Amino acid sequence: MTHTPFGYIIEDGKAVIDETNTEKVRRLFHEYVECGSMRAAAKKAGIDKTHSMIGRFLKNKVYVGTEYYPQIVDENTFAKVQEIRKSNARSQNRIREYKVPPKVEIGTFAIGKVTKKYDDPYKQAEYAYSQITEVANE
Template structure:
């Protein structure tokens, strides 16, 4: 099993709410929804953590409850926090629309003209031969 989310304890193989930490998680969501920044909301809730960690806590769906973890946060509160997080990210220019993928077409066939000259220097000869390489026109599907 991986990392146990803040607010839970594993006892005899099952997850239980650790009420002291769970209350801090609830206050984190409340503080964030009241307008505080991630780190300020966490600090005021009594959670000493980094910005990125707090952001992941707000996105952790385990707090909603599942087959293993009991619920700490109501779905409505979780959804409001997600809407607020997206609104703030968009306002700060941190949401990027996916760019259209450009079709890449690579030329895969080439022709070489007739080699009419020979040079005593191999580098000059190679330069000359490379200059004779031309793209071969390829029809679609061939």
């Protein structure tokens, strides 16, 4: 069983809009577009949740509607919110590119880049270990 997103309730096995909280969700999205601050938007919307919970609300695609959940937020507003979130993450230096060195040397051994992915962890480990080679001492 999964958690029912804020703004919805389950009645007779179907997700329906919870009128009280749905307006708060709509206002949260609109206020966030206006001010770009999760805390300020949540406060104006009357939602008393943690910063991380507000972040989850703002990135939850359920609010634009699915087969099971009715739409609360229009797609344009949702897209604007995602752009602002991404812009804020960049400006606050929370997005970093991880660069893998092409070859790592450990003592007399080196490992090349592991490019294949296997669902079976044993096959993945076997493949990763096969990338280890001995480095000639000069």
